[in-house]
Amino acid sequence: xxxxxxxxxxxxxxxxxxxxxxxxxxxxxxxxxxxxxxxxxxxxxxxxxxxxxxxxxxxxxxxxxxxxxxxxxxxxxxxxxxxxxxxxxxxxxxxxxxxxxxxxxxxxxxxxxxxxxxxxxxxxxxxxxxxxxxxxxxxxxxxxxxxxxxxxxxxxxxxxxxxxxxxxxxxxxxxxxxxxxxxxxxxxxxxxxxxxxxxxxxxxxxxxxxxxxxxxxxxxxxxxxxxxxxxxxxxxxxxxxxxxxxxxxxxxxxxxxxxxxxxxxxxxxxxxxxxxxxxxxxxxxxxxxxxxxxxxxxxxxxxxxxxxxxxx
Amino acid sequence: xxxxxxxxxxxxxxxxxxxxxxxxxxxxxxxxxxxxxxxxxxxxxxxxxxxxxxxxxxxxxxxxxxxxxxxxxxxxxxxxxxxxxxxxxxxxxxxxxxxxxxxxxxxxxxxxxxxxxxxxxxxxxxxxxxxxxxxxxxxxxxxxxxxxxxxxxxx
Ligand SMILES: [Zn+2]
Numbered sequence: 001x002x003x004x005x006x007x008x009x010x011x012x013x014x015x016x017x018x019x020x021x022x023x024x025x026x027x028x029x030x031x032x033x034x035x036x037x038x039x040x041x042x043x044x045x046x047x048x049x050x051x052x053x054x055x056x057x058x059x060x061x062x063x064x065x066x067x068x069x070x071x072x073x074x075x076x077x078x079x080x081x082x083x084x085x086x087x088x089x090x091x092x093x094x095x096x097x098x099x100x101x102x103x104x105x106x107x108x109x110x111x112x113x114x115x116x117x118x119x120x121x122x123x124x125x126x127x128x129x130x131x132x133x134x135x136x137x138x139x140x141x142x143x144x145x146x147x148x149x150x151x152x153x154x155x156x157x158x159x160x161x162x163x164x165x166x167x168x169x170x171x172x173x174x175x176x177x178x179x180x181x182x183x184x185x186x187x188x189x190x191x192x193x194x195x196x197x198x199x200x201x202x203x204x205x206x207x208x209x210x211x212x213x214x215x216x217x218x219x220x221x222x223x224x225x226x227x228x229x230x231x232x233x234x235x236x237x238x239x240x241x242x243x244x245x246x247x248x249x250x251x252x253x254x255x256x257x258x259x260x261x262x263x264x265x266x267x268x269x270x271x272x273x274x275x276x277x278x279x280x281x282x283x284x285x286x287x288x289x290x291x292x293x294x295x296x297x298x299x300x301x302x303x304x305x306x307x308x309x310x311x312x
Numbered sequence: 313x314x315x316x317x318x319x320x321x322x323x324x325x326x327x328x329x330x331x332x333x334x335x336x337x338x339x340x341x342x343x344x345x346x347x348x349x350x351x352x353x354x355x356x357x358x359x360x361x362x363x364x365x366x367x368x369x370x371x372x373x374x375x376x377x378x379x380x381x382x383x384x385x386x387x388x389x390x391x392x393x394x395x396x397x398x399x400x401x402x403x404x405x406x407x408x409x410x411x412x413x414x415x416x417x418x419x420x421x422x423x424x425x426x427x428x429x430x431x432x433x434x435x436x437x438x439x440x441x442x443x444x445x446x447x448x449x450x451x452x453x454x455x456x457x458x459x460x461x462x463x464x465x466x467x
Contacts, residue, residue, distance in 0.1 A: 085435060086432075087436070108452040193453070195455060
């Protein structure tokens, strides 16, 4: 992967993605394969929004690579609270660390950060924008469960604000995948994302009802519909209820359907799905560590060229 | 043919730029894009909603003692794709500039997405990629197709 930063899934080619997934598979088998070359390296974790999960996953990955992390801590106790710009914050942190993982509530934050620093920036979520490292682990999981060729994927829930959805859809255009987007009318994919998908020649259809396509799907990727997207509680309850699944729903699906979710879930997947063969979301979460190890290994680079990284 | 056009031609300028065939009603936005608000002291004549064979109605602008650069002309194309730009010296048209769509526009537009990082007091200029039927924020991906003039970051 010849990139300085990972800002959006759209920058990734099929070759880039496969290189990371292959490397992740190697590292999952043998975490020591990376050797000592990250031993003196520090990764800065800059989370301007609370997200223990993604942060822990990056923290674990960096430590498993033999490096260490420094954590900006919660925004409430940082200079940001005093009105410091993001551009200033990352320029200061650049002096502390060899790479920056950034989660921020504004779209485009990681792109902006990347323009002010020379160390690699990983976008760990920018508002309703992108979350490309999540996409890599999603694809890793899909490849393990269903393969990435001749794939029919349903993506359901909050498609408007769901950054994991935007990144995943964009990355899937590299593969032989048919995409079905299932959401309430008010939470359809944004124009900008649709524009890119059409531009990439994606085969996609939009639906408001899961039953229209459930029986065709190899993978169903479920996301949370958040209460704050709706003006009132009643409307939320009514709409969100139509996009929740349970074991009964899945009786109408193919036996080998894989159900995924970026987690945390609330009630969009009932607990009775967990025990079925469909459920892949916990394995998916676990895959975050080897995939982020592979990603950081690539981005932080170093001796990669002489250390088994040939051909990447 | 139409009297208003003849009248506008009468008020020839000695030196400067004549921008003709601006879509009707866009002249003030074109001035804003060019950063002209009258305070520079240059003479500006504006003809708005003048009858036009080609456009129905059109706007015409004459800016004295200022020759638009190709960059300015390109930016203008976003608001007035049909515009023609003539550079005038000593009452003669010495150059006709072609209006071509630029590949990107920097610092000129404000992103309509309020949650975009470019709207958060950061030390960056907005940047938009010009796409088939509009412009697209390089930071957040928001697409502006219509009423681009409403998103001018001026001045
Ligand atoms: Zn924007």
